[in-house]
Amino acid sequence: MSAAFSFHVTARSGRARRGRMTLAHGVVETPAFMPVGTQAAVKGITLDQVAALDASIILANTYHLHVRPGDELIARAGGLHAFMGWTRPILTDSGGFQVFSLAGRRIVREDGVIFQSHLDGRQLSLSPESAADIQARLGSDIAMVFDECASGTCTRDEADAAMQRTLRWAARARARFEALSSGQVPDVPRATPGQAQFGIVQGGTHKDLRDRSIAGTVTVGFEAYAIGGLSVGEPPPVMYDIAGHTAAQLPEHAPRYLMGVGMPDDLVESVDRGIDLFDCVLPTRNARNGQLFTRHGPISIKNSQYATDAGPVDPECACTTCRHHSRAYLRHLYVAGEMSAAALNTVHNLHFYLDTMREIRKAIEFGRFDEFKREFLDSYSRRQPTERVTE
Amino acid sequence: MSAAFSFHVTARSGRARRGRMTLAHGVVETPAFMPVGTQAAVKGITLDQVAALDASIILANTYHLHVRPGDELIARAGGLHAFMGWTRPILTDSGGFQVFSLAGRRIVREDGVIFQSHLDGRQLSLSPESAADIQARLGSDIAMVFDECASGTCTRDEADAAMQRTLRWAARARARFEALSSGQVPDVPRATPGQAQFGIVQGGTHKDLRDRSIAGTVTVGFEAYAIGGLSVGEPPPVMYDIAGHTAAQLPEHAPRYLMGVGMPDDLVESVDRGIDLFDCVLPTRNARNGQLFTRHGPISIKNSQYATDAGPVDPECACTTCRHHSRAYLRHLYVAGEMSAAALNTVHNLHFYLDTMREIRKAIEFGRFDEFKREFLDSYSRRQPTERVTE
Numbered sequence: 001m002s003a004a005f006s007f008h009v010t011a012r013s014g015r016a017r018r019g020r021m022t023l024a025h026g027v028v029e030t031p032a033f034m035p036v037g038t039q040a041a042v043k044g045i046t047l048d049q050v051a052a053l054d055a056s057i058i059l060a061n062t063y064h065l066h067v068r069p070g071d072e073l074i075a076r077a078g079g080l081h082a083f084m085g086w087t088r089p090i091l092t093d094s095g096g097f098q099v100f101s102l103a104g105r106r107i108v109r110e111d112g113v114i115f116q117s118h119l120d121g122r123q124l125s126l127s128p129e130s131a132a133d134i135q136a137r138l139g140s141d142i143a144m145v146f147d148e149c150a151s152g153t154c155t156r157d158e159a160d161a162a163m164q165r166t167l168r169w170a171a172r173a174r175a176r177f178e179a180l181s182s183g184q185v186p187d188v189p190r191a192t193p194g195q196a197q198f199g200i201v202q203g204g205t206h207k208d209l210r211d212r213s214i215a216g217t218v219t220v221g222f223e224a225y226a227i228g229g230l231s232v233g234e235p236p237p238v239m240y241d242i243a244g245h246t247a248a249q250l251p252e253h254a255p256r257y258l259m260g261v262g263m264p265d266d267l268v269e270s271v272d273r274g275i276d277l278f279d280c281v282l283p284t285r286n287a288r289n290g291q292l293f294t295r296h297g298p299i300s301i302k303n304s305q306y307a308t309d310a311g312p313v314d315p316e317c318a319c320t321t322c323r324h325h326s327r328a329y330l331r332h333l334y335v336a337g338e339m340s341a342a343a344l345n346t347v348h349n350l351h352f353y354l355d356t357m358r359e360i361r362k363a364i365e366f367g368r369f370d371e372f373k374r375e376f377l378d379s380y381s382r383r384q385p386t387e388r389v390t391e
Numbered sequence: 392m393s394a395a396f397s398f399h400v401t402a403r404s405g406r407a408r409r410g411r412m413t414l415a416h417g418v419v420e421t422p423a424f425m426p427v428g429t430q431a432a433v434k435g436i437t438l439d440q441v442a443a444l445d446a447s448i449i450l451a452n453t454y455h456l457h458v459r460p461g462d463e464l465i466a467r468a469g470g471l472h473a474f475m476g477w478t479r480p481i482l483t484d485s486g487g488f489q490v491f492s493l494a495g496r497r498i499v500r501e502d503g504v505i506f507q508s509h510l511d512g513r514q515l516s517l518s519p520e521s522a523a524d525i526q527a528r529l530g531s532d533i534a535m536v537f538d539e540c541a542s543g544t545c546t547r548d549e550a551d552a553a554m555q556r557t558l559r560w561a562a563r564a565r566a567r568f569e570a571l572s573s574g575q576v577p578d579v580p581r582a583t584p585g586q587a588q589f590g591i592v593q594g595g596t597h598k599d600l601r602d603r604s605i606a607g608t609v610t611v612g613f614e615a616y617a618i619g620g621l622s623v624g625e626p627p628p629v630m631y632d633i634a635g636h637t638a639a640q641l642p643e644h645a646p647r648y649l650m651g652v653g654m655p656d657d658l659v660e661s662v663d664r665g666i667d668l669f670d671c672v673l674p675t676r677n678a679r680n681g682q683l684f685t686r687h688g689p690i691s692i693k694n695s696q697y698a699t700d701a702g703p704v705d706p707e708c709a710c711t712t713c714r715h716h717s718r719a720y721l722r723h724l725y726v727a728g729e730m731s732a733a734a735l736n737t738v739h740n741l742h743f744y745l746d747t748m749r750e751i752r753k754a755i756e757f758g759r760f761d762e763f764k765r766e767f768l769d770s771y772s773r774r775q776p777t778e779r780v781t782e
Contacts, residue, residue, distance in 0.1 A: 039723075039724075039727045039729060040720070040723065041724055041727070041729040041731050042731070043729065043730060043731075044730050044731070045730075045731060045734070046731045046734050046735055046738075047715070047716075047731075048711055048715065068723070068726070068727060069698065069719075069723045069726070069727075073698065073699060073719075076699060077699070077701055077717070077719060078701075082701075083717070083719065083720055083723075084716075084720060085715040085716045085717070085720060307460065307464065308464060308467060308468070310468055310469075310473075320437075320439055324438070324439065324476040325438075325475075325476045326468070326474070326476070328460075328464075328468060328474065329431070329474055329475060329476060332430075332431065332459070332460045332474075333430075333432055335459070335460070336430045336432070336459060336460075338430060338432040338434065339434060339435050339436075339730055339733060339734070340432050340433070340434075340435070340436060340437045340438075342730060343436070343437050343730070343734065344437055347437075
């Protein structure tokens with residue numbers, strides 16, 4: 001176990017858990033949403049703005065930072081926190097997902113993956129060991145194991161093979177992590193001595209494969225467990241079912257992280273199934289495309305109906321965008337191609353996600369998560385019913 | 392005279408003036424630099440960030456806002472301040488410069504200019520009267536007269552003709568402004584009752600034309616006087632000479648605004664010649680291109696020499712970018728195409744400009760502007776001497 005890492009469940013409401021996760025760079029109150037900062041930057045806004053939104057932890061990406069600017073450069077700068085000027089916790093994804101979704105031609109072998117950089121085509125490789133080394137150099141608070149991500153449309157045999165390989169890689173990743181932690185790899189600097197490592201459960205939508213993945217991953221033993229390979233195209237009820245099935249079998253004492261999820265209602269549904277941690281590009285990516293989340297559902301700010309709308313995006317929202325600017329102004333900025341459109345929209349969407357998590361945590365503390373969930377799902381629609389789509 | 396407008400010179404140091412300009416939405420301490428917010432947005436950052444930089448006044452543009460989203464829409468929103476969510480003073484440029492530099496095919500007639508929108512080619516027109524009306528609807532604190540901007544390479548005869556037309560238009564613009572102010576144009580709403588109107592002196596680099604323009608413009612009579620038609624390609628010494636020659640003949644009691652200027656050393660040289668107000672796109676535009684201003688001159692953050700540079704852009708700078716981030720991180724963001732590169736660079740450059748103006752004001756108050764100027768020009772070089780240009 002990492003000395004710096006701890007997790008305590010402080011309250012429960014049904015299967016929903018209220019917890020406190022202590023990391024090398026600070027405390028994360030769970031359930032928590034982690035804004036995505038792939039390239040050591042949250043797209044659209046500055047880290048000062050991310051901090052002002054009270055995000056307690058952000059993501060960065062091993063694959064992207066290995067490709068550019070390079071983990072050795074970041075290590076020489078003192079690690080990712082010093083390099084970015086971000087003092088709170090950081091989780092680094094291992095790069096498995098990016099290697100299998102973004103990189104050019106790749107060769108998957110038992111020892112690791114050889115692939116082409118999506119930037120310049122140069123040949124690179126990642127393995128359970130090298131991904132652990134890169135994350136040691138980056139000095140994230142949480143390192144993820146390097147996993148094989150089967151595609152959302154793969155066969156059961158492919159899902160099985162990827163899950164089994166992920167299990168074998170998990171054991172190697174943990175061995176390397178422990179070697180790094182105990183100072184047996186002197187040539188790899190560890191920017192954050194108290195780094196924790198999370199395992200990843202795979203197995204697609206096949207419950208028996210998930211079961212075998214859970215058993216194997218827990219046997220290896222990690223500070224916490226992530227559920228990978230969901231939100232890759234399967235219907236939401238399937239995703240909820242597999243997440244719930246998996247979460248229920250993961251150790252009680254460890255945080256559970258549902259990777260890459262999701263829409264606001266996905267967060268509520270998944271907390272209800274015992275999930276503690278989330279990350280997703282939706283609030284930031286959709287902000288840049290003009291989609292803004294409200295308690296009643298998303299709206300598309302570029303829609304002409306907002307051209308003369310003097311009200312805020314969401315009258316119930318306390319974010320600086322809603323307090324200072326009208327829908328009409330946000331639409332103007334978007335249509336005029338002003339960068340501040342992306343910034344203001346991103347502030348609003350991240351505030352919406354982070355505020356939803358604050359409400360979720362409060363509801364669990366008061367033992368009324370069921371009631372919160374019912375109210376949330378009653379008012380939230382993935383499709384804004386009053387919206388006339390004109391462009 | 393506008394009831395809301397006043398200007399008092401509070402200290403002098405040589406020809407440099409320290410003043411206080413009171414506008415409908417607040418006080419501007421002069422000499423002042425006004426960040427450019429052409430489309431009702433300062434490019435690269437949010438208005439909250441502009442306010443945090445302590446900008447006391449920003450520019451917006453009549454031409455651009457007339458084209459999109461339209462001044463009538465903004466009037467219905469309660470004027471530009473309400474539309475943008477910006478409570479401090481705003482100066483609107485009249486659109487003359489944009490009509491002559493940006494718009495498509497145009498026909499200049501004595502009554503006004505017919506031109507094509509740069510966005511969609513539709514036919515539009517501006518005249519001294521309509522530019523005043525648009526600015527009344529926008530409700531800026533300071534409206535500029537609609538002027539004819541001769542190109543930087545025009546003949547003396549062309550400069551003369553444009554200057555003379557600008558004079559005739561100035562009289563019409565003032566008459567319309569006064570009619571608007573006294574409620575004689577009931578169909579044009581005035582979003583800011585205490586709006587002031589500034590005249591513009593033209594005449595290119597010809598001192599005798601400038602003299603006639605000054606005399607004519609002052610005879611019409613405005614709350615303040617701007618110097619247009621400079622910083623359009625002439626050498627800096629010529630610009631300083633014409634600015635100084637013009638400023639010396641403008642009324643003592645009125646602010647003097649040198650339009651579109653300039654580089655940091657231009658500001659210092661021009662204050663030394665009696666200028667009170669400036670605007671320029673350089674700090675914001677150059678920020679987006681990776682050029683950052685320092686007390687020793689500009690640096691290009693994309694330069695590879697900064698890849699591993701752990702120091703701030705400018706060790707003497709107190710901006711949030713310099714306090715929180717290294718040159719290496721800023722270079723990474725720029726190279727990786729992250730939007731926050733533009734935001735962080737813009738915060739730094741605007742802080743540099745606004746802080747230079749704060750130092751200028753302090754130097755004048757202490758009667759040591761000459762010393763400040765000497766020190767500034769000794770340390771500042773338009774070309775960073777230590778910079779190796781590698782890309």
